[in-house]
Amino acid sequence: MTTPAESNLLEVQNLRVDFPTRRGTLIAVDDVSFEIKAGEVLGVVGESGAGKSLTGAAIIGLLEPPGRISGGEVRLAGKRIDNLAQEQIRQIRGREIGMVFQDPLTSLNPLFRVGEQLIETLQTHADLDEKSARKQAIDWLAEVGIPSPEVRIDQYPHQFSGGMRQRVVIALALCANPKLIIADEPTTALDVSIQAQIISLLKRLCREHGTAVMLITHDMGVIAETADRVAVMYAGRLVEIGEARKVIQNAKHPYTLGLMGSIPTIGDTEEELRQIQGSMPRLAEIPEGCAFNPRCPNVSDRCRKHRPELQSVDESSVACWLFEDAAVPSELS
Amino acid sequence: MxxxxxxxxxxxxxxxxxxxxxxxxxxxxxxxxxxxxxxxxxxxxxxxxxxxxxxxxxxxxxxxxxxxxxxxQGEFGLSYRLGIPVEDLIADRLPATMELVLVSAFMALALGVPMGVYTGLNRNSWLSRLFLTISLIGISLPTFVIGILLILIFGVWLQWLPTFGRAGVVDLGWWTTSFLTLDGWRSLIMPSITLALFQLTLIMRLIRAEMLEVLRTDYIKFARARGLRNRAVHFRHALKNTLVPVITITGLQIGSLLAFSIITETVFQWPGMGLLILQAIQFVDIPVMSSYLVLIAFLFVLINLVVDLLYFIVDPRLRLDSLSRGAH
Incomplete structure (x- = not known):
């Protein structure tokens, strides 16, 4: 399953994130493996609590205690980054891997001018004097489509609208030219009309700078429009990963099928949207075997006892017993 | 504005x-x-x-x-007890109290803020626990007990510091100061610690609570995600956001330092306003009492005005005139 290291910018292998609590350890991200190639957009979808954001936080070393990486490896350009010291991972943040958060209204420090925050970030990662840092900051504001950036640079976040603030956030995340951006629901908090603008801005900038994107979202529409490949997560596990077009048009895993079925399409003749029965289990109550088995329409005894591993089906990888064929099934649970 | x-x-x-x-x-x-x-x-x-x-x-x-x-016109009448103008009495006593309060407030801020930041950042370290335990003592022991304990330990047992009075005062003509001599500092140190201890623990606990709050916010996470150095994240981004409540409390507390100084000045026989008002009350010296009231009220009003102006400096969202331009 592992592809040669040279072509992969980011490799996540058997990543496990857990939360030790008084009543036992909760496993929030369970044995997740994927890779992102340079310049590629990987969409990560799943319901709230599926472990998407935690996977992102684990990669960039910002898990909040008591959350911790308890297994697996994260490699950036072939170099392990999951076991680095604080100071080393700090130097990777922003410079190698940038991050965009969900809510632009709260992502910017309200007490500092937009320019101060940009200049500070630029100067942290490159040896720039005040004047050239300011010039670069203005250029970045212009690049993310902020009108009259020479004026706006000296304004405070509360003087910007939500969409404009998210543009500033994107400028901040990209300004040290990272090779990878982890965008955690970058449009969820925005108006629908602004969402499309922000997504196309992110897409354009990353294409121009050759930045890879890990796009975390629960919006399949955004994935369809943006992602090269898509990873579907459920209850902390990866259930399907493959080329976006293939996964969307020809979903394999029953959960992915359910997700696709719950998207409304224009001209649909059906009265109601299809929905997946039940809800995702809480971390303390993940069932034995396949985590999806209580909600799965195709469930069998085997699903209740044994956990399926990812295996290649056509050109995607799926973790489901329905597709067990040539590959020798692993009996690990 | x-x-x-x-x-x-x-x-x-x-x-x-x-x-x-x-x-x-x-x-x-x-x-x-x-x-x-x-x-x-x-x-x-x-x-x-x-x-x-x-x-x-x-x-x-x-x-x-x-x-x-x-x-x-700065005329507060004649003291019934001493028969001299009250403004002269106050001018004589005010420097002692102001210097005591200033040193205490400075001490409380200079130690309380870093201790608060430290305990907020390292919640579980043994030093944080030590600070919090000490602060509990500072909050629960009454001022006069702390003063008397200090006198007992450093004045009587160890004999390092004078137990009462304001020695080594230099008269500048319009102001008397103990800042210029070693003796002045030696007699200033115990009263100001006594007065500062409660404020120090209050500020430390306040900053700690605010830091814990602010460190959870998205902008701090985003600042970390941008790879900013810890120093910048903690002392620039986080600390500045804790300042508004701290300024409010510090302002109010400087007022109450003036008030609490009555007790401290009595314990240490510090020749300040507190001692003056106490003696005035014993003698029903009404001109002194009423002038004290007016003066303290004036200082409170002044401090509050400064606090309001500091809000503007710290928080740009309060600068209303700039809001109208930002309706983008």
Whole structure:
């Protein structure tokens, strides 16, 4: 399953994130493996609590205690980054891997001018004097489509609208030219009309700078429009990963099928949207075997006892017993 | 911004007028001062003469107007007890109290803020626990007990520091200071620690609580995600966001430092305003009492004005005139 290291910018292998609590350890991200190639957009979808954001936080070393990486490896350009010291991972943040958060209204420090925050970030990662840092900051504001950036640079976040603030956030995340951006629901908090603008801005900038994107979202529409490949997560596990077009048009895993079925399409003749029965289990109550088995329409005894591993089906990888064929099934649970 | 300042100044005037009315009313209701001033054997004529000299025979509204007029000119009347102008008494005592309060406030801030930041960042370290335990003592022990304990340990047992009084004072003509001599500092140190301890623990606990709150916010996470250095994240981004409540509390506390100084000054026989007012109360020296009231009120109003202005400096969202431009 592992592809040669040279072509992969980011490799996540058997990543496990857990939360030790008084009543036992909760496993929030369970044995997740994927890779992102340079310049590629990987969409990560799943319901709230599926472990998407935690996977992102684990990669960039910002898990909040008591959350911790308890297994697996994260490699950036072939170099392990999951076991680095604080100071080393700090130097990777922003410079190698940038991050965009969900809510632009709260992502910017309200007490500092937009320019101060940009200049500070630029100067942290490159040896720039005040004047050239300011010039670069203005250029970045212009690049993310902020009108009259020479004026706006000296304004405070509360003087910007939500969409404009998210543009500033994107400028901040990209300004040290990272090779990878982890965008955690970058449009969820925005108006629908602004969402499309922000997504196309992110897409354009990353294409121009050759930045890879890990796009975390629960919006399949955004994935369809943006992602090269898509990873579907459920209850902390990866259930399907493959080329976006293939996964969307020809979903394999029953959960992915359910997700696709719950998207409304224009001209649909059906009265109601299809929905997946039940809800995702809480971390303390993940069932034995396949985590999806209580909600799965195709469930069998085997699903209740044994956990399926990812295996290649056509050109995607799926973790489901329905597709067990040539590959020798692993009996690990 | 200017409109705001003018509005605040007008409010301050109203507050000062009300306070001076209360302090003026003291003269009307707290007994007849003439009895305290002249002996039992004084004749009625002598009493009348004194009453006239002190302006106590006029109708009260007229007296009030005179009173306000005098205050504005910096004349607070004669002390009944000492027979000298109150403003001279205050000018004599004010430097002692102000220096004590200033040193205490500085001590509380200079130690309380870093301790608060430290305990907020390292919640579980043993040093944080030590700080929090000490702060519990600082909050729960009354000021006079702390003062007496300090006197016992450093004054009596170890004999490092003087136990009372204000030694080594240098007279600058318009101000007396203990900052210029070693003896001055030696006698200043115990009273100011006594006065500062409660404020220090309060500020430390406040900053700690605010830090814990702020460190959870998205902008701190985003600042970390941008790879900013810990120092910048903690002391620039986080600390500045904790400042608004800290400024409020510090402002109020400087006011109460002035008030608490009565106890500390009594314990250490510190020749400040606190000691003055205490002696004035014992003697029903109303001009001193009412002037003290007016002066403390004035200092409170002044501190609050400064606090309001500091908000503007710290938080740009409050600068209303800039809001209108940001309606993008």
């Amino acid at each position: 200017l409109a705001f300042i003018i509005q605040r100044l007008l409010q301050a005037v109203v507050v000062m007028l009300s306070v001076s009315f209360v302090s003026f009313a003291l003269f009307q209701f707290v007994g007849d001062p003439i009895n305290n001033m002249v002996g039992q054997d004084a004749t009625e004529a002598q009493r009348e003469l004194l009453r006239e000299r002190l302006g106590l025979n006029e109708p009260w509204p007229l007296q009030f107007i005179h009173y306000i007029g005098n205050i504005i």
